[in-house]
Amino acid sequence: MQDANGKVARLTVDDNEIELPMYEGSEGPMVIDVGKLTSLGYFTYDPGFVSTAACDSEITYIDGNAGVLLHRGYPIEQLAEQSDYLELAYLLLNGELPDATQKAGFVETIKRYTMVHDQLRFLFRGFRRDAHPMAIMCGVVGALSAFYHDSLNIDDAEHRRVTAHRLIAKMPTLAAMSYKYSRGEPFIYPRNDLHHAENFLHMMFATPCEEYRVSPVLARAMDRIFLLHADHEQNASTSTVRLAGSTGANPFACIAAGIAALWGPAHGGANEAVLNMLDLIGDEKNIDKYVKKAKDRNDPFRLMGFGHRVYKNYDPRAKVMQQTCHEVLEELGVEDNPELRMAQRLEKIALEDEFFVEKRLYPNVDFYSGIILKAIGIPVEMFTVIFAIGRTPGWIAHWNEMISGPYRLGRPRQLYHGPTRRDYVPLGERSPA
Numbered sequence: 001m002q003d004a005n006g007k008v009a010r011l012t013v014d015d016n017e018i019e020l021p022m023y024e025g026s027e028g029p030m031v032i033d034v035g036k037l038t039s040l041g042y043f044t045y046d047p048g049f050v051s052t053a054a055c056d057s058e059i060t061y062i063d064g065n066a067g068v069l070l071h072r073g074y075p076i077e078q079l080a081e082q083s084d085y086l087e088l089a090y091l092l093l094n095g096e097l098p099d100a101t102q103k104a105g106f107v108e109t110i111k112r113y114t115m116v117h118d119q120l121r122f123l124f125r126g127f128r129r130d131a132h133p134m135a136i137m138c139g140v141v142g143a144l145s146a147f148y149h150d151s152l153n154i155d156d157a158e159h160r161r162v163t164a165h166r167l168i169a170k171m172p173t174l175a176a177m178s179y180k181y182s183r184g185e186p187f188i189y190p191r192n193d194l195h196h197a198e199n200f201l202h203m204m205f206a207t208p209c210e211e212y213r214v215s216p217v218l219a220r221a222m223d224r225i226f227l228l229h230a231d232h233e234q235n236a237s238t239s240t241v242r243l244a245g246s247t248g249a250n251p252f253a254c255i256a257a258g259i260a261a262l263w264g265p266a267h268g269g270a271n272e273a274v275l276n277m278l279d280l281i282g283d284e285k286n287i288d289k290y291v292k293k294a295k296d297r298n299d300p301f302r303l304m305g306f307g308h309r310v311y312k313n314y315d316p317r318a319k320v321m322q323q324t325c326h327e328v329l330e331e332l333g334v335e336d337n338p339e340l341r342m343a344q345r346l347e348k349i350a351l352e353d354e355f356f357v358e359k360r361l362y363p364n365v366d367f368y369s370g371i372i373l374k375a376i377g378i379p380v381e382m383f384t385v386i387f388a389i390g391r392t393p394g395w396i397a398h399w400n401e402m403i404s405g406p407y408r409l410g411r412p413r414q415l416y417h418g419p420t421r422r423d424y425v426p427l428g429e430r431s432p433a
Contacts, residue, residue, distance in 0.1 A: 013042060027061045027070070043413045053234075054410070055242065059092060059397050060233045067313035071231060072096070080320040085226040086110060086196050089168055089393035092231055093400070107196075113169035114190035114199065116177075117147040124181050133178040133385045134263045140174050141167075142256035152250045154403050163251045164396045171389045172196070176203035179382055197223035200389070205377065217331040218376055221324045222386075225369055228317040229387050231394025232310075237261040237268070241395045242402055243410040251399055258395045259388050268384040271370035274305040275380055278339050287345050295355050305367030306350050307360065314362045321368035322347075328372050339371055 007022040009032045018040065021033040031053045034044050046052045061070045069076040072091050079088055083097075090098045090106045098106060123143055127136050145152060148166060151159040177187050180203075188203045198219040206212035232238070240261040244254040262268035281290050293301040308315055329337055347363050350356040373383055 011037075013040070023056075025056070028063070045415050049239070049412075054239065055234070055402065057234070057398065057401060058095065059401060060231045060394070062233050062310055064308070064310040065312050067311055067316050069232075069316050076228065076316050077320065080224055080227055080317075083227070084196075085223045085230065085390070086168075088227050088230050092393045092397040093164055109165050110169045110196065111190075111192045111199075113166050114173050114192075116170050116173050120147065120174075121177075121187065124177060127181065129182060129184060131182070133175070133182065133382055134259065134388075136178040136181070137174060137385055137388060138256055138260050138263070140178070141171070141259060142253055144170070145250045145252040148252075154245075154248065154250065157404070160251070160400050160403065164393075164400060167251070167255055167396055168393055171392045172200040173203060175382070175385045175389055176200060178385065179204055179379075182381075195219065195223075197226060201376075215331060217327055221328045221372055221376070224320060224324050225372065225386060226390035228320060228365055228369075229390030231391070231397065235267065236264070237391065238395060238398050241399050245399045245402055246407055246410040251396065254399055255392065255395055258391070262388055262391065263384060268387045270304065270364075270366035271373065271387075272380050272383045274366055274370040275339075275374060275383075277304040278342055281342060284338065284342050284345060287342060287349070291346075291349055291353070303346065303350075303361070305370070306346075306356065306363055308362075308364045311362070311364065312360050315364040317365035318363050318367060321365050321372070322363075325368040325372050328375050332375055334375060337371075337375070339374075343367065343371055 007030070008019045009022055011018045011020060018036065020036060022030050023033065024030045037043055044052070059072065061073075062068065071079060071088060072095055074091070074097075079091075083091075086107050087098065087103055089110075090103065120140060120143070123140055124136070127139070144166070148163070151162040151166070153159045173190055180187050186208060188206045188208075190199050190203060194202055194214065198214045201214045201219060201222060202212060234242075237258040241254045241258040244257040245251070249257075265273065281287060290301060291303070293299045294303045325340070329340055334340075347367070350361055350363055356362075370383060373386060374380070378386065
C-alpha cells in the first residue's frame with residue numbers, strides 16, 4: 001500500500017471538512033482511509049463490506065469488469081494451462097513460483113504429511129453415518145489442533161509453515177474419510193507414489209477388494225478444479241479465516257471457521273445448485289420455459305451458475321472448466337450426456353440472448369464444475385468439500401500474511417435501531433402484553 005502522491009479525500013460533516021488519506025495498490029482503484037472518522041464520532045455504513053477494504057494483501061487480484069484473476073501477478077488462465085495445484089499452492093504461500101528443486105521438495109513434503117493421526121478414526125465414529133460431509137469436516141479440521149501441539153505457536157514462522165503444509169496435505173485425506181464413512185466403507189490410506197489429485201481420487205474410490213486405477217484425465221480434471229478454487233481474494237470464507245485469525249486463534253480453528261462459512265449455499269454451494277437446477281429443468285425441451293421464468297422478475301426461479309458477485313464479465317475460470325468438462329465426458333464415454341446438452345444450450349442462450357448479455361449473466365466456474373464432479377462419481381453432498389480442499393492454500397496464505405505483520409483484532413461496527421435506554425420493570429409490575 002502506497003500513499004497516493006499526497007492525494008486526500010475531503011469529507012464535509014456538519015460544516016466541518018475532514019481530510020482522509022488516499023492510498024493506491026499495484027492494481028485496482030485507490031482507497032480512502034476512513035479510520036479518522038471514528039475519533040470524530042462517526043463511522044461508515046457498508047452492509048456486506050462491498051465497498052470496504054478490510055486489509056491490504058499481495059496474494060490475489062481480481063478485476064471483475066475485465067474478467068481478470070491474478071495470483072501473485074500470474075493470470076489464472078496461464079496457471080491452469082501450464083501449472084498444477086501444488087505449484088500454485090507454493091506460489092500462494094511463498095510469493096514466487098518454485099524452481100525445480102523447490103517444487104520437488106514441496107511436493108515431497110506434502111506427500112509425507114498426508115497421513116492423519118490414527119486416533120482420528122475414533123472421532124469419525126461419533127458422527128451419524130448420514131451426517132453431511134461438511135459437518136464432519138468442520139469438526140475434524142478444528143480437532144486437528146488437539147493432535148498437533150507441536151506447531152500451534154502462531155508467532156513462530158516455522159510453526160506456521162509446518163501447519164500450512166499439514167493442512168494442504170491432510171484436507172484430501174479427511175475429505176475422503178468423510179465420504180467413506182458415509183458409505184460404511186473402510187478408510188483408504190494415502191499413497192506416496194501418487195500425485196495429489198490422483199491420491200484423493202484413489203482414497204475416494206479404491207477399496208481393499210480390488211486394484212483401482214486412477215484415470216490421468218480424471219486426475220488432471222480434479223487437479224484443475226482444486227487449482228481454479230485455490231484462492232479468490234477477500235470472499236466470505238477467506239474474510240472469516242482472517243477475522244478468526246485476528247483473535248489469535250490457532251490456524252486449525254481458523255480454517256474450520258472458513259469451512260463453516262463456505263458451507264453456506266450462497267458461497268460454496270453454487271455448483272451443487274447448478275445440478276439441482278438441471279434436475280429441475282429435466283429435459284432440453286423445457287429450457288425455453290425455464291429461461292422465460294428466469295427473465296420474469298416476479299418469478300422466484302433463477303438460473304444457477306450464471307453471473308457472479310465479482311465478475312461482471314466472463315469468469316476466466318469458466319473457460320478452463322468448459323474445456324475440462326469435454327475432456328472428462330469424452331474419457332468416460334458420456335459426451336452426449338443430457339445434462340451437458342442442457343448446459344451447452346443454456347450457455348449459448350446466456351452468451352447470445354439480449355437479456356442475459358445486457359445483465360452480463362455469463363456462465364461462471366460453478367456452471368461446469370458441478371457437471372464434471374458428478375460425471376467423475378462425486379456425490380452432490382461432497383461438492384462443497386471439494387471446494388474446501390482447493391481453497392485451503394488460499395485460506396492459509398491469507399491467514400499467514402495477516403499473522404506475519406502487524407494486525408488488529410477485527411471489530412466491525414453497526415448502525416443501531418433498537419430501543420433507547422429504558423429502566424427495568426419488576427416482573428409483578430409489568431402490564432400484560
